[in-house]
Amino acid sequence: MSSSRATPPGGGLVLSLLHRLRDHGDKLPAAGVLISPLLDLTGSGASFQERADQDPIFSPDLIRGVAETYLGGADPRDPAASPLFASQACLPPLLIQTGGAEILLSDSERLAAATAAGTDVVLDVADELPHVYHGAVDTPESIAAVRQIAEFVHRADEHRGGRPSSTA
Template sequence: MSRQQRAQVDAMLRRPTSAPTGPRPIQEIREGFKALMAQMPVPADVRTTETALGPRRALEVEPEGTRRPGTILYFHGGGWVSGSPETALSLTGHLVSGSGVRAYSVDYRLAPEHPFPAGIEDTLAAYRALLERGEDPAAIVFAGDSAGGGLAVTTCLAARDAGLPLPAAVLAFSPGLDSTRTGASMDAKEDADPIFTRAAVEYTGAMYLGGADPHQPLLSPAVYADLAGFPPLLIQVGTNEILLDDSTRLAARAREAGVDVVLDVTADVPHVFQVFAGFLDEADEALERATLFLTQRLRAAQRGDAASVGVRSRQYARANSTRLP
C-alpha cells in the first residue's frame, strides 16, 4: 500500500474541476462528473450491450471469456442527480472481469427532474424485470456506489416490503444512506474529504428529496431502516469521507437485526476509492474482496442448485402481484 498513491489521488480530487459539488447549475454538475469518471480505466476483457430492464435503459456488461452463472444488478453513483451506466463502467467492468458474472447497470431517473421515489421505482422495476424473465433471485446480487450504493440498500428494502424474494446479497461502495445528514462524520471528516462538503451534499440532496421528509427508511436507512430478513451485506468505505458514518451506522443496524454484514473500512482513502483500480493498491485489494464476496454468495447458483431455484421461483410467483405504492 502506497502513501504516495493516496496523496496523489487526494491532490487530484481537490482540484476544483474534479468533484461534482455545488452550488452549481445541474448541467455543470453532470458534465463535471461525467468528465471525472471518463478518466477511470475500464477492463479490456468486458463487452457492453444496450438493453432495457422494465421501462428504463440499461447497459449489459459481460465478460469476454466464459460467463459464470449469476447476475449483478448495478446502480451507478452521482448523488441522485448525475451519472449513468457509462460513468460507472469502470466499477461495473471490474466486478464483471473479476467474477466472470454478467451485470446490468440501470439508467434510473435523476433529480431534480425526477425526485424521490422515482429512482427507487426504476431500480425496483429493473429487479422485477429480471424476475419476470425467470432469473433466480438467489443468483442476483445488488451492487452500487455512492448514491447507487444507497439504492442497492433501499431497493432491497422496497423489494422486501413489496413481498418479493430478496437477492443473494447486497454490495455497497461508500453508500449514501442518510438524508437527515446526522452522522458525526459529516463534520468531523470534512477537512479530510477531498470531494464533498456538508453544503455540497445538502445542495444536491435537497434536489433528490424534492420536499419529502428525510426521516423515513427509504431516504435514511442508516437511521430508520428495519433490516430484518436482509440478505448478506458488504459495505466498503474509506476513512476520508464525510459519509463514513452512513456506512458504520447501517452496519450496526444490520448486526442488531441478525444480518450477515461485513463492514470493510480502508484507511486514508476517499469516497468510492475503488474507481482508482490499477493506480491505487487499496482500490485493487478492495475490488478483490468485493469479487470474493460476490462469488461466495453466488456459489449455490453456480452449482446449479435446483432446489433453491424452485423455492425462489415459487416465492416470486406468490408475490408477483404486489407493487410498490
C-alpha cells in the first residue's frame, strides 16, 4: 500500500477523511465522532506501555504487527496513515470516546490536546473500560455513550443551522 493512499482503520479513518475534506476545500460535516481511535501507528503514546496490562483486547505487540502489515513498508509517521501527525486546524467539533483501560488512550488524549486550541473537542474517557466498550449493548455505559453521541451530533447540526429530520 503506498503511503499516499494509506488510510487508518476505524476512528482514524474518520479523522483522516476530515483532513482530506478540509485540505481539498470540500464542505466538512457538522461534527466528527471518533470511538477508541487508533491515530498513531508508531505506538508512541504513553498509554501504549502504561495500559498494556489493563487492556483486555490489544497488546503493544498486536498493534505493532497490525501496523506493520497495514503499512506495507510505508512510513508510520505519514499523516495519511497516522492522522495524529497531521494539522488538526479547522476541523468541525469532535467527540472522542475511549476506554480508560485502552493502550490507545494516549492517541485520544493527544488529539484532544492538539485540537483544543482551534476546535471544539469533547474527550470522554470511560474509566476502566476497554476498546469500543460500546459493543457491550444494553450496559449503562454503552447506553450513555450512544446517547452522548446522538446529543453531540444533534447540537452540532442545530448549531450549523440544520433541521432535525422527523419521522411521521
